[in-house]
Amino acid sequence: MVKNKIIIERKVFWMSIVYLIGITLAYNLWRNNLLVVSILALLWAINIKYWHTRSDNTLFVLAFFGGSLAEINAIQLGIWSYANPSFLGIPLWLPLVWGETAVVGKRFADVLNQLY
DSSP, rough: OOHHHHHHHHHHHHHHHHHHHHHHHHHHHHTOOOHHHHHHHHHHHHHHHOOHHHHHHHHHHHHHHHHHHHHHHHHTTTTOEEEEOOOOTTTTTTHHHHHHHHHHHHHHHHHOOOOO
């Protein structure tokens, strides 16, 4: 049990580092949509190779499209806007952030359930 706990904690740690790098880059480089989407796509590919399961990939796709559609709808309704939109009022990289955020959130919930 202790060995599994350590393995789980390591996976969550490294997945969190990759996620935080992506969010930090998006936050600091938001003016260059193509650069941010390229970096986030690379980080997503790293996550798929090392940590994502089949259900993670399904959740990613659902959040990628669902979150993006909700954002586009809110923008069309005039609820908010983005400073540097590139696709239907949203930044090109935003769907990747929606997808990865959903997966990381699920992973954290899974770990908390296993540890406590």
